[in-house]
Amino acid sequence: MTPCSVQPPDIANGSYVELKEARLAMYNCSNEFRLGGPSNLTCVPSSDGKDTWLPDPDPECVANQNCSEIDLKHGGYEGDCCSPGHNVTFYCDDERFHLVGAEEATCQENGAWSAMIPICEDTYCKDPGVSPEGHRLIVLKNEAYEGECCPPETTIYYECNYGYNLEGEKNIRCGLNGNWSDHRPMCR
Numbered sequence: 301m302t303p304c305s306v307q308p309p310d311i312a313n314g315s316y317v318e319l320k321e322a323r324l325a326m327y328n329c330s331n332e333f334r335l336g337g338p339s340n341l342t343c344v345p346s347s348d349g350k351d352t353w354l355p356d357p358d359p360e361c362v363a364n365q366n367c368s369e370i371d372l373k374h375g376g377y378e379g380d381c382c383s384p385g386h387n388v389t390f391y392c393d394d395e396r397f398h399l400v401g402a403e404e405a406t407c408q409e410n411g412a413w414s415a416m417i418p419i420c421e422d423t424y425c426k427d428p429g430v431s432p433e434g435h436r437l438i439v440l441k442n443e444a445y446e447g448e449c450c451p452p453e454t455t456i457y458y459e460c461n462y463g464y465n466l467e468g469e470k471n472i473r474c475g476l477n478g479n480w481s482d483h484r485p486m487c488r
Contacts, residue, residue: 333361364384366383367384370390374420375397375418376391390402401419405417424474453476455472458485464488469481472484
């Protein structure tokens with residue numbers, strides 16, 4: 301087989317390797333670019349007797365799109381961000397927060413992450429307060445607790461001042477989901 305009589309078309313931001321005897325040109329792109337269109341062209345004789353490279357249109361190198369920066373409130377990520385092909389692993393800052401969603405994501409060539417960015421959900425229960433006519437004892441792991449209210453598995457015991465009656469449960473517990481077992485009782 302005779303080599304092609306015309307050179308393969310050049311490609312911006314890429315190159316080709318010509319296999320002259322096979323009448324084949326194989327294309328690839330520089331870093332930060334991806335191949336659009338065919339990766340190989342074949343030299344064929346045209347009806348007017350001249351050689352031409354097919355298929356048409358020619359390959360082109362298209363700029364990769366970076367993924368959006370990651371802003372994970374109360375957390376972060378490990379790994380390289382944010383070029384196509386880069387992988388990240390998500391984490392939450394401390395045990396107070398629980399990762400909800402994907403643990404990993406990959407930046408795709410189209411500039412989109414392979415998974416939605418997760419959230420770090422607060423597992424602490426909101427401080428329910430205490431009735432002005434009463435007081436409370438906060439207990440965690442069978443000991444009085446005076447830290448930031450209220451980690452999961454915290455129990456609050458309520459009592460009313462002399463002359464007031466407790467309406468509702470006398471104790472409530474913070475669940476692993478960040479919700480209280482019941483409403484705060486009232487002193488009336």
